[in-house]
Amino acid sequence: MLQQRCFHCHEPVPAAVDFHYDVLGQSQVFCCAGCQAVAETIVAQGLTDYYKFRSKAAAKANAVPEELKAQLHSYDSADVLQDLSQSVGDAQRIELSVSGMSCAACAWLIERQLQQNPAVQRVSVNSGTARCELIWYPQQAPLSQILGAVSQLGYQASPFVADQEEQHFQQELNAYLKRLAVSGIMTMQVMMLAFGLYFGEFSGIEAQYEGYLRWVSLLLTLPVMAYSALPFSSSAWRALKARELNMDVPITLALYYTFAASLYATVFDTGEVYFESVCMFVFLLQLGKFFEFRARKQARDATSNLLKVMPVSATLWDGSQGSPTSARRLKSGDHILVKAGEIIPADGVVQSGISSADESMLTGEYKAVAKQPGDAVLAGSINHDGILVVQVRSALTESRLGQIIALQQQTLHQKPALLEKTDRIARFFVQRLLIIATLTFSAWYFWIDPDRAFWVTLSVLVATCPCALSLATPTAITCALAQLNRQGILIKNQQVLDVLPQLSKIFFDKTGTLTQGRFSLSEVRVYHNALGKTELLALMAALEQQSEHPIARAFAPYYQQAVAAEQVSLTVGAGLSGVYQQQQVRLGSAAFCGLVPTDPRVADAQVCLSIAGELAATVQLSDQLRAEVPALMQRLQALRLKLAILTGDASAAAAAVATQLHISELWQGCSPEQKVSAISQAVKAGEKVLMVGDGINDSPCFHAAHVSVALDSGTELSKNQADVVLLHNNLQQLETLIAGARRAKRVVRQNLWWAALYNLVIIPLAVCGFVSPYVAVIGMSCSSLLVVSNSLRLLKA
Amino acid sequence: MSIIYVLIPIAILFVLIGIAIFFWAVRSKQFDDLDKEGFSILFNEKAKTPPAGNDASHEAGTSREP
Numbered sequence: 001m002l003q004q005r006c007f008h009c010h011e012p013v014p015a016a017v018d019f020h021y022d023v024l025g026q027s028q029v030f031c032c033a034g035c036q037a038v039a040e041t042i043v044a045q046g047l048t049d050y051y052k053f054r055s056k057a058a059a060k061a062n063a064v065p066e067e068l069k070a071q072l073h074s075y076d077s078a079d080v081l082q083d084l085s086q087s088v089g090d091a092q093r094i095e096l097s098v099s100g101m102s103c104a105a106c107a108w109l110i111e112r113q114l115q116q117n118p119a120v121q122r123v124s125v126n127s128g129t130a131r132c133e134l135i136w137y138p139q140q141a142p143l144s145q146i147l148g149a150v151s152q153l154g155y156q157a158s159p160f161v162a163d164q165e166e167q168h169f170q171q172e173l174n175a176y177l178k179r180l181a182v183s184g185i186m187t188m189q190v191m192m193l194a195f196g197l198y199f200g201e202f203s204g205i206e207a208q209y210e211g212y213l214r215w216v217s218l219l220l221t222l223p224v225m226a227y228s229a230l231p232f233s234s235s236a237w238r239a240l241k242a243r244e245l246n247m248d249v250p251i252t253l254a255l256y257y258t259f260a261a262s263l264y265a266t267v268f269d270t271g272e273v274y275f276e277s278v279c280m281f282v283f284l285l286q287l288g289k290f291f292e293f294r295a296r297k298q299a300r301d302a303t304s305n306l307l308k309v310m311p312v313s314a315t316l317w318d319g320s321q322g323s324p325t326s327a328r329r330l331k332s333g334d335h336i337l338v339k340a341g342e343i344i345p346a347d348g349v350v351q352s353g354i355s356s357a358d359e360s361m362l363t364g365e366y367k368a369v370a371k372q373p374g375d376a377v378l379a380g381s382i383n384h385d386g387i388l389v390v391q392v393r394s395a396l397t398e399s400r401l402g403q404i405i406a407l408q409q410q411t412l413h414q415k416p417a418l419l420e421k422t423d424r425i426a427r428f429f430v431q432r433l434l435i436i437a438t439l440t441f442s443a444w445y446f447w448i449d450p451d452r453a454f455w456v457t458l459s460v461l462v463a464t465c466p467c468a469l470s471l472a473t474p475t476a477i478t479c480a481l482a483q484l485n486r487q488g489i490l491i492k493n494q495q496v497l498d499v500l501p502q503l504s505k506i507f508f509d510k511t512g513t514l515t516q517g518r519f520s521l522s523e524v525r526v527y528h529n530a531l532g533k534t535e536l537l538a539l540m541a542a543l544e545q546q547s548e549h550p551i552a553r554a555f556a557p558y559y560q561q562a563v564a565a566e567q568v569s570l571t572v573g574a575g576l577s578g579v580y581q582q583q584q585v586r587l588g589s590a591a592f593c594g595l596v597p598t599d600p601r602v603a604d605a606q607v608c609l610s611i612a613g614e615l616a617a618t619v620q621l622s623d624q625l626r627a628e629v630p631a632l633m634q635r636l637q638a639l640r641l642k643l644a645i646l647t648g649d650a651s652a653a654a655a656a657v658a659t660q661l662h663i664s665e666l667w668q669g670c671s672p673e674q675k676v677s678a679i680s681q682a683v684k685a686g687e688k689v690l691m692v693g694d695g696i697n698d699s700p701c702f703h704a705a706h707v708s709v710a711l712d713s714g715t716e717l718s719k720n721q722a723d724v725v726l727l728h729n730n731l732q733q734l735e736t737l738i739a740g741a742r743r744a745k746r747v748v749r750q751n752l753w754w755a756a757l758y759n760l761v762i763i764p765l766a767v768c769g770f771v772s773p774y775v776a777v778i779g780m781s782c783s784s785l786l787v788v789s790n791s792l793r794l795l796k797a
Numbered sequence: 798m799s800i801i802y803v804l805i806p807i808a809i810l811f812v813l814i815g816i817a818i819f820f821w822a823v824r825s826k827q828f829d830d831l832d833k834e835g836f837s838i839l840f841n842e843k844a845k846t847p848p849a850g851n852d853a854s855h856e857a858g859t860s861r862e863p
Binding site for chain 2: 049052103105126127128129174178182186206212
């Protein structure tokens, strides 16, 4: 039978469920109540166009839990709003980060839904960055109502504060666009006029028209020189002031020299003009830079949700009731209430309540840590199952999370400096070029033919024009970036491709990077006579469905609708109990199941299942290696890369992973500070270091390494700080990345060789006066074209 | 041929207008999300949104013009 798929999210519809609703005049099937509710909302609002035009299926819409709805209300408090939004007259402006968006139609859907709310003044959703800009009147509708409207459509919106750097990137990108437009449009105009002049050259043109066309070309080139070429000239000027030479120096030199010569020719009505070459050169360089910058900006935007890790709101507890406040305003001594599933908003000590907390983001330890009165909790960790009342010990900025973020800001400037190779070449090239040009000029002026001295020198400069050289690296890098992007590897720092081919050492974080970062069943032992392994696992899954604990998630794949337990109840910190086939079942620690903990059968098991007081099964859980890791490690070692594990985990599990993967260098039990120093040591020892990690505790050392890589499953902070993000959550991509960088390096080298060879041939000819400026322009264009098309090969690889 | 003394300046005028429009488009964030703007023409504009409707139809209208 054909598997039915959900109309909303296109996921397979489970056999036993039955959700129907009429959309677009036809009865459609849904996989869950969440998807059906979203579809009902869409139809009720008259937004069915979404289904007609969307290009991708929506994300599965899980029904919004009541707790989450309550959490939205915490954004309504005036304190929190003030921290998150700006006033625009009567209205407030806020930026939201939206998760669950899959295509541009989603953006339209959200905009439409919000525009129907009279309190909303303006809303604009960006589908590329998954951000939403909202201006609304908080007096008419609280923020929670608006966020609730978005969640009715199956998306989760949360307030977001863009960092300064991001705003700067956006302004820069707009400036690039404008410069590109000016140089592009002007190039077209000047080229058109140049054709008039070319034809005039062959078929004759009256002097007055020739002069007129030249003057118009001059006029049109002026904005290109004065506006579009500005980044090159200002960068060259900065380099000269610092007594350095970079690639922009020869570019600027060639631009101004050619422009000045053409200006001279126009004013005094003699020689040749090259306005079209000037414009075209600026346009091509700008185009390359624009694409590279845009790719980097997109990579950055996709991963920069830094403030999402910082807890935004907190619930103050006065002993009998809670009141929402901003997490940033918590002071030492305040009492706060933390519900199940919430992020703990401050460092503190538990006053009452029993629960367990997930601190993996901060410590790298994946096992949940049990919390009872008197225990310390960390800001940024997640409270799992119980309700806690916590006395705040330090304000958010002084919390462990705040310290790690501060440490990472400090290390920001520690990034090991790399001299860009093209700059070294530029220095070599410009020095020699200036000497040759000066010698040519003086030789012609004093000994050979003073009248031709200027034009011969010009052809030397034009023929050797650094086009090919200056395009060699950026075009190759841009193409390699685009190619890797397509394979799900986001690169935010273009130096990455420069360093990777020389890579000598890789540091891996363990939890969540080498391993899956979550529990999975490693061993199941069955002691029951009647029930088999599958039924027992399904029974355990049915019980664990009621729990939010990370251990519960390990059982989810074994869930079967047919096996259902009744009267399931949860004992926080111990286990679950229920009734199955009129028999009492208990799942949890040995003591909870009423077994003797010294029984050899249960001594080493993490979870036991008892049916009617008798032991039925035991389960061992562990954090298993990612499937691709063992083979990948072997291949990386074959590339003669040194591998090391750098983990916060102090247990024997770390050593076991190291032996299993044959990695001899193991740093375990490291604090974020120790991680940074371990990497700095390797950098000082002359290694080219790459760091792969996923937690908040890894992010400071990302800046200490030459290249840092984060996985998409990692924390937002680590993705924000890393140079590279692997979107497919597959470490295998590390190999693709290294191979891609090596290929890019090969192409750059070919390009540079070609440019050097071309110059070696053309310079002697130009110096001797055999190359007329026209021929020089053709030679220059051809060598640039060759370089660009060679780089384009990288796109196909 | 002396007509080019008139025609070229007119052409330059058009070019300047074009650049001015482009700059305006960049400033009003029309290039921030190219995917969404491409889609906006597909969705029909039912004036079902009295309060924010003016704003919306204005936006969609401008994106259709070129």
